[in-house]
Amino acid sequence: MKDTLRWSYAINAWNLRMDVFVRHEEQQRALKTLSALGFDHVELASGMGGRWENLGTPEIILINHGSAEGLLAFLRRAGISGVSSWCWDPGQPAEETGYAFLMTRNPADHDAIVEAAKPFVDLLAAAGGDQLVVRPAGSAWMAPPLGDGDAGIVGSLWNRVGEIAAAAGVGVSLHYDCLQPFHTEEQLVSLLDATDPALVGLALDTAELTIGGIDPVAFYDAHHGRVTHVQLKDTRFQDAGQEYLTPGAEATMLKGGAGRRIERWFYELGTEGGLVDVEAFVASLRAHGYGGWVVVEGDKGGNATEVAMLNSWFLQRRLGVARI
C-alpha cells in the first residue's frame, strides 16, 4: 500500500487452528495473496508453540528458516518485504515454556515472563520489526476483579519487558482485547499510567475497543500520545454489559456458546452494520501524525482470503490508499 501511513496485515487470519497453515507452500500462498492485495509487511502471532508454529514462535521459526534473514528471505519470495510486529500472549501456555501458566497479575511470574519475552524481542529486532504486541493480562473471568495494586503490578512487568525491547530497538505495545481485565476506559488508562511512555505504549484495536464499550475514535483523540500500534478491524456487536465476565468467555461469548449466541464478532472493514467508524478513525490517525504501523486484521472473520480482499478494497476505495 502506498500511503503516508504504514500498512501491514495480520497473518494469523490463516492460522485457524493448530494443525493448519503449517506447510511452507500454504504460507507462501497466503503471503502472495497479501502481496497481490497491496500489503508488503505482515504481523506475526504466537500460539500454543510447538512443531506447527512455523510462523508463530521464535524457536520453531528458526528451525524452519535458520535466522531472521532466512525468515525475511522466505517472506520476500512472496513479495512481502518485512515483519511489522509480533503478537504474543504470555498467558497462553506454550510447549516451549513447558505449558507454564503465567499470569501477569502475579509478580512471582514476572521473571519467567521477562525470560519468555526475550526470544521474541531478539528475533523481532533481527527481522527489523517495530513492535512486540502483548496481551497485558489474562481474561478477566479467570481471576478476581482488579484490585488497587493490579495496574501497578502489571505495568511494572511491561516496563521491564519494555526496557529489554528498547535495548534491542523494539517497542512494546499493550493490546486491548475485550476479555482482558483492564476493560473500561478508566481501567485502561490506569494501566497506561502505570507504564513508562518511553518504553510501553498501547496497541489500539478498533473492534476490540468497540466491543468493550470504548469509542476508538474518541479514545485515540484523547490518548493519541500513548498509541504506538494499531490493529484495524470492524465488529457488529458490543458487549451487552458483563458478557466478558462469563466463565469461558473465549467460547461462551466470542464463539456464541451461551448468552446471545453470537458466533462471529469480527468483520471486514466497512461491513454492513459495522460499529467502527473506520474512515473517521484513520482520518484521526492522519490528523495526529501517527507514525506507527496500522495492521489490518481478518482473524476469526471467515475465509481469510476473501476477508483480506474486502479489506484491501476498503483501503483502496474508501480510504483512497493506492494498492501499488
Next chain:
Amino acid sequence: MATKWSYMDHWVTETPQGPLPPSFNRAYMDRYVKQLSALGFQGFDTFFFYLPMLQGMYGSVPAFEHFLQDNGFEKITGIFSAYPYATKHTAPHVRETHDRIVADCEYTLRGIEGLAGVENFIVMPSSTDWQTEPVTDDKIKIMADLWNRVGRITLEHGLKTTCHFEFWGAIRTRPQLELFFEHTDPEYVYFFCDTAQHTIAGVDPVQMFRDYKDRCTGFHFKDTKNVDTTGMYRTAPDPELMAPDVQRWFYPMGEGGLVDFPSLMKEIVASGYDGWLTVEHDKAELGGGTYAEATCLAKWYIDNVLAEAQREAEAAL
C-alpha cells in the same frame, strides 16, 4: 504496452446454504465485485445465462456495469455462450439447428444492449467430441458456416465472435483447428486462446497464438498439469468432471503447471496485441482450493512473473 486484465466470471463462495456462486444474493455479488476490484481487474467477462440474474439483482445489466465502474472496472468485456451438450435443438455440427442457435445469439445480444462496449462474443464452436463423432471435415465446415453467420450478426452490434476451444470439444487437434479457421471468414470469426484447454489437447497454445495472432481477440490464462494422452476427451457425458484418471484439470498460474506463460506473454508483447487478457479459474474448488485464493495467486503471478516477462519483451523490441 499497458496490459488490461479482465476476470472470467467463475466464482464460488461460502454461503449459509453451502458453497455457491455469488449470485446467491445481491450482497454476495457486491462482495465478489469488490474482491475482484481489490486486485485491480478492469474488465469482467460473464456467461450469457447470468444476464437475467444480473438484470434481476441490479435492475438492468447496464446498472450492474455501473456498479462495476463504481469499483474501478472499465466495463463488461466479454459474453460467453456455449452449447457443450448437443441436443436435437442445438448442435453446432447439425445444420438444421443453426437457425435456433442464431436466434439464441440474437437474444443474448439484446440482453446486453446499453453496455459500454462488450468486445468479445466468446463461443464454444462445437459440442462434445463424443456426440459429434465421427468428426469429419464436413462437420467442421458446417460448424464454420454457423459461426460465420453468427459473427456477421455480432459484428453489427460491435462484438467479435471469437472461438474458445475445449479439450473435449469436436475441434481440438491442430489439423481440426486449422481446417476450422480455413473455413471461417477472418472478418467474422476470431480466435480465443485458452491456454489450459489447448495444452490438455496436446496443442501448444504459444504456437497457436503465434500462428493465429492476427485473429486472436482474447485469452483465458489458466494452467493445467495434465495432457490427455489416453483419450479422456471422449468420456461421456462429461470429460471435465468425469475423466477416469484426472479429477482436476485446471489450476491457477504459477502452481507448477505445464503452460509456459512467460513465453506466451513475450509473444503477446512482440505481436503488438492490445486487447484484453483474462484470468480464468474453472472448478478451482476441486481438491480444497478456493476461487478467492486462486484469483489472488493469479494476480500475484501477473504482477511479478508476467510483468517481468513483459519488461524483457519490451526491452527486446
